[in-house]
Amino acid sequence: MAVEDRTAAEDLRPMGPAQPLHRGPFVRELLGRSDYAIISELIEENSRVLDLGCGDGELLAWLAENKGVEARGIEINVSKVKQAIARGVSVYQGDIDQGLTDYPEQAFDYVILSQTLQETRRPLQVLREMLRVGRHAIVAFPNFGHWKVRLAHLVTGRAPKTRLFPYEWYDSPNIHFLTVKDFEELAAREGWRIERRICLAGHHTVAFLANLFAEVAVFMICCPEPRPGARRL
Amino acid sequence: MIVETRYVRFDSLPLDCGATLAPVDVAYETYGELNADKSNAILILHAFTGDAHAAGISRETGQPGWWDSMIGPGKAFDTDKYFVMCTNVLGGCRGTTGPSSINPATGKPYALEFPVITQADMVRLQKKFVDYLGIERLLAVAGGSMGAMQALQWAVDYPDAIASAIPIAGTWRHSAQQIAFNEVGRQAIMADPDWNEGNYYGGRPPARGLAVARMIGHITYMSDESMREKFGRRLRGKESFGFHFDIDFEVESYLRYRGTKFVDRFDANSYLYITKAMDYFDITNGRGSLVAALEKVTARFLVISFTSDWLYPSYQSQEIVNALRSLNRDVTYCELTSNYGHDAFLVDVAEQTEVVRGFLASTFREIQRRGTRRAIGPVPAVS
Known part of the structure; x- marks a missing residue:
């Protein structure tokens, strides 16, 4: 069980040369999710955190309790908002696509967007806004480049339906499909610095052919210098 | 308790x-x-x-x-x-x-x-x-x-x-619409001859004006849905229209009841002063x-x-x-x-x-x- 005792932090080194194994160290779960474990390791204690699409506030409440963060959330679903408030999380009921405009620049140390980027109407605008209101943006998304997705599409000739993308095309909340490579290309084009990239397959990190083997990717990015025209207030 | x-x-x-x-x-x-x-x-x-x-x-x-x-x-x-x-x-x-x-x-x-x-x-x-x-x-x-x-x-x-x-x-x-409803309430009170420029204490209060003001208030406190659910077009204690100006509909009965009850517990001048204080609010x-x-x-x-x-x-x-x-x-x-x-x-x-x-x-x-x-x-x- 020695492998399992390693924390995700040990794997959060900057991207190094690819390793021969595609299965990296075991990632602990936090609240039943390995992306949460990664995110919580990325966040410094006593920082200001905004979670977009915070759901019932589970992650934020955990971060507030265990890392002393000043936790804020945005969530559109009213019953989840109620649960988040009941947990003591300060949450704004609103839409992520419009919800960020009122925050001042650099109001937060971290802005989290976990498993929601693919559901936003204007992902690029959301990402830019995240970097306007936060020093770091942490984005976790399901990787559409995963080999099973590619295979499903190739073999069935239909919109891929896998464990990662379990929906029928007509009732999927996912409206934008992106891969690890896509995100990296966008970051390069926008001039964002990728501070961390952690690719996950189940409970393991993926170091080799990430775009093929990663089920979920977690990126932490920042803006080296304020982009002209970023201010929208 | x-x-x-x-x-x-x-x-x-x-x-x-x-x-x-x-x-x-x-x-x-x-x-x-x-x-x-x-x-x-x-x-x-x-x-x-x-x-x-x-x-x-x-x-x-x-x-x-x-x-x-x-x-x-x-x-x-x-x-x-x-x-x-x-x-x-x-x-x-x-x-x-x-x-x-x-x-x-x-x-x-x-x-x-x-x-x-x-x-x-x-x-x-x-x-x-x-x-x-x-x-x-x-x-x-x-x-x-x-x-x-x-x-x-x-x-x-x-x-x-x-x-x-x-x-x-x-x-x-307070928005224009909110001020407008308050003003209608105030006018209803002040139009009642019993209001007497506010000097009705010891005499007959402007009960009709105050009741009308309250009726208007009640309409604004409900919604189209809640009124439809609560009253619909139901008639009050009758099967068909009365062809008069007494109460036909449940909703009329409710508003009149609310208006009359209100008079017993609220002062008309307080109505004027408090609504004004709301209208001034910004x-x-x-x-x-x-x-x-x-x-x-x-x-x-x-x-x-x-x-x-x-x-x-x-x-x-x-x-x-x-x-x-x-x-x-x-x-x-x-x-x-x-x-x-x-x-x-x-x-x-x-x-x-x-x-x-x-x-x-x-x-x-x-x-x-x-x-x-x-x-x-x-x-x-x-x-």
């Missing part, structure tokens, strides 16, 4: 209009126990026609308080944990000094001699009351409708005196933008609005929330789903309870935590 309204007299109160009112009586009720460090006190702010009797059963009348569903043991404002207070507003007619009170200068009721008052004046008097109880910092001020305006006023005028504010179904300034008064007006706010906020409230629509609450967010203040907002219109904050309390309870608990927890941190050093002996 049997409760009693009590009274306290203050020497004087300076007003926004420049006048000073002296003396001023305040009617109040309290529920629960104030803790040793006086950190669990909550001030409830009533809506337009409310009073100090917010919870429990009145010893005098046997009636439950107007927010009894929200205040009490185990309820949203849990009196097992918190010390909850409510006062009747300045200008009211339920024990606090208002136009029907005796003017010491003349020995007769003030009537229109009563100075025109504002929400800030009402809050100034509430602050006097809280000071009188020796409470330096309230855990929360909370209220719906006009109470929401006062919660905002507290946050701006006395930022150090509150840890949190809960404005429900409110606004930061938290930015002379301070430019909303963001600038809220700059001094330090309290944590829980803002609640209701989907079917067309009298105080959600956008007005959202404007408050967005201004606070742009100032990076700690603000929680949710728009609860309800068919009950503006009345929702009084009658549709299940979801509201969850939200208020959670918010208060985390605010209280945070205060206790900070309190302990501050108290590090010599630990006082526990008796």
